[in-house]
Amino acid sequence: MLVHISDVHVTSNYFSKKLSENVVGEVNRLRPDLLVVTGDITDNGYPYEYKEAKDFLDQFKAERLVVVPGNHDSRNAGYVLFEELFGTRYPSVEVGHVKVVGVDSTEPDLDDGHVGRLAYRIVENELKEFSGVRVVALHHHLVPVPGTGRERNIPSDSGDFLKVLSEIGVHLVLCGHKHVPWTWRLNKMFIINAGTATTLRLKAHTPPSFNILTISKALLVAERVNSETLERQPICTVHLET
Numbered sequence: 001m002l003v004h005i006s007d008v009h010v011t012s013n014y015f016s017k018k019l020s021e022n023v024v025g026e027v028n029r030l031r032p033d034l035l036v037v038t039g040d041i042t043d044n045g046y047p048y049e050y051k052e053a054k055d056f057l058d059q060f061k062a063e064r065l066v067v068v069p070g071n072h073d074s075r076n077a078g079y080v081l082f083e084e085l086f087g088t089r090y091p092s093v094e095v096g097h098v099k100v101v102g103v104d105s106t107e108p109d110l111d112d113g114h115v116g117r118l119a120y121r122i123v124e125n126e127l128k129e130f131s132g133v134r135v136v137a138l139h140h141h142l143v144p145v146p147g148t149g150r151e152r153n154i155p156s157d158s159g160d161f162l163k164v165l166s167e168i169g170v171h172l173v174l175c176g177h178k179h180v181p182w183t184w185r186l187n188k189m190f191i192i193n194a195g196t197a198t199t200l201r202l203k204a205h206t207p208p209s210f211n212i213l214t215i216s217k218a219l220l221v222a223e224r225v226n227s228e229t230l231e232r233q234p235i236c237t238v239h240l241e242t
């Protein structure tokens, strides 16, 4: 089982202790094989924020962890601290028949996203020969998310990156950033955007949430969990071709 959380913004004034306790409690009850965190763990990338964010993530009892930076984490040279704490901005973790490759889509001090051609090669090298379920995680949304106002911050090379992902046969893309959960199917790929797991920086009636993905060799079942009530809602059930 894989749990996907995003946009926890641990040190922001819209971070909710109550929501965070809910999320940590539920995830630890589930004990997933893998926890994927798609960025914005801090609010401004400052050292004290990284310390708090690390302490927060250390509470989760997951076998493995994949974290990528968000635009907020790359502020104020926070990307330096990110690498010190998490080792790389391009993690690759294989758990059973699932491989997750993380990509840094941020640019220092900008909210806009950019993936970059070197990252295409990293993803290709990691996933092209992998015969299991291929997953890519990044902060920025690759396709517009409805209910989020004026479109902005999509990676400037989103079209090119989507083509690369599609050609590799990536099954699943996990994103965050907009604080609104949404799922698109594009060619054979599912693009799952997580909402904010632990903050009150919410749009209209969108609740804070995170995602649970149960992946067998042939089937992916994705569910969204309301961080407030812990109620689950189905996202999609997909028959996988591996």
Ligand SMILES: [Fe+2]
Pocket (backbone or CB within 6 Å): 007, 009, 040, 070, 072, 177, 178, 179
């Ligand atoms: Fe965010």
Ligand SMILES: [Fe+2]
Pocket (backbone or CB within 6 Å): 040, 070, 071, 072, 139, 176, 177, 178
């Ligand atoms: Fe963001």
